[in-house]
Amino acid sequence: MDTRERRDEAAKRAKWRRYLADERAEGAVYRQLAARREGEEREILLALAAAEQRHEAHWLALLDGDDSGIPKADLRTRILGGLAKGFGSIFVLALAQRAEGRSPYGEDPDATPAMAADERIHGEVVRGLAARGRRRLAGTFRAAVFGANDGLVSNLALVLGIGATGVANSVVLFTGIAGLLAGALSMGAGEYVSVRSSRELLEASSPDPDAEGALPDLDFDANELALVYRARGLDQSEAEERAALALAQVRSVGRAETGVIPVAGDVDDEAVGTGLAAALSSFCFFAGGALIPVLPYLFGMTGIAAVALSVGLVSIALLATGSVVGILSGASPLRRALRQLAIGLGAAAVTYVLGLAFGTSIA
Structure with a gap:
């Protein structure tokens, strides 16, 4: 074997070791998730872990049973493992769904077609498990995310628009607090009515x-x-x-089984959530979001410094909420975060310009 062939063989074995490490780590993630669940979900997760063991055996066989020098799993898988061990939440399943969808086995000649097919199907299995979790938190989560974003954007726009007119710092501060209370109460009441109405429509269809x-x-x-x-x-x-x-x-x-007459539509109670939970989530998250742009003024800052800090704090919060939405939806967290940021700052910029047009320049 010449030098080039030895180099190619070494590169192949390094790749197999990397795949082996990832398979072991992924199997551990599924076992850790299974430990936090019971019933059918636990069985499904353990079956996924067993499938990862089959893939692990394939790479180990190519390495002639030598698992020495196995590297750490890739960073994403290690993060998944830490989250699964500490939380076991819907976030882990959403991330695992994306990880399964990025499997390189379809283009790698050293992986079998069955392994590539397994990874495709694993992605759909995890998608189904994640969908169960999304249904369980859909109503409350929707209220929380929309509440936080509405609070961030509406109060930032309000504070910047009023501040740009040149009024006193105390006026900007109390305007922001008034916007926080009015918006939070309105959001909470609106969510309660919306969810209760949805439940009443479901009951009417039963x-x-x-x-x-x-x-x-x-x-x-x-x-x-x-x-x-x-x-x-x-x-x-x-x-x-x-x-x-x-x-x-x-x-x-001589009698009918319960459920012979079906419910119309495909909306379930879990996806709708409860009125009180949605109202409380919406109120608290709107208030939390609306407080952030007010903080600089609350601590006595004025002028451009207050505006810059307010915009900076809100930008960080918008990136965070956008990332969470991206993770839970199985989409790119970065893309969702940047979209959230652009929409939020765009709305605030419009009111700031209007404030400048109707008032004086910030001192």
């Missing part, structure tokens, strides 16, 4: 429990139950098939 008790007395030949299924969105043939099965069960045991 079947009458007494309707299923009437099924044994239906005219089986007319099969009126099929109309219920058609009204709920099934086509005629599917509706008639499901109705026939339900009525056959009624014939055999």
Whole structure:
């Protein structure tokens, strides 16, 4: 074997060791997540960990069983491991979803087609698990994120617009506090009404429990139950098939199973959240967000220095909330963070310019 071949072989073995380290770390992430769950989710996560062990065995076989000199896993996987061990949250699943989608096995001739397919499917499995978590926190999380961003942007715009007119520092401060209280109360009340209304609409779409008790007395030949299924969105043939099965069960045991009549639509209670939780989240996060642009004025700063610090603090907060949204949605955190920043500062810049136009320059 000449020098070039030895160099290529060494590079291959280094790559296999890196893959081996990543597979071991990913399997550990799934086992740590499984330790914090129970039932079906625990079984799914343990099955994913077992699949990573199969991949680990493949790379170990190529290394002739020699796992000496295995490097650390890549930084993303190590961060995932730390988060899984410390929190085991939806954030870890969202990050794991992105990690599975970046697998290099599809282009690597040393990985088998089955391994590349596994990674694709793993991404969908993790996406499904993450979706369960997103549904559980969707209502409250939506209120929290929107509340924080509305507080940040609206109060920054208010403070900058009023400050740009040249009024006294105390006027800017009390305007910001008034905006904080008014906005937080409005957001909390609005979220409560919105979520309660959504729940009431769901309840109105739920079947009458007494309707299923009437099924044994239906005219089986007319099969009126099929109309219920058609009204709920099934086509005629599917509706008639499901109705026939339900009525056959009624014939055999004399009663219908619970849930024979389906709920319209595909929105569940978990995704809507509760009115009180959404209202409290919206109030607290709006107030927290709205407080940030007021802080420089609260501590006695004035003029350009107060404006610059206020904009800087809000920019950091917008980047943070945008990143969180990106992580939870399985998208690029950086892109979402920059989008959030651009929208927020753009809105504030408009009011600042208007303030300058209607007032005097900041001292």
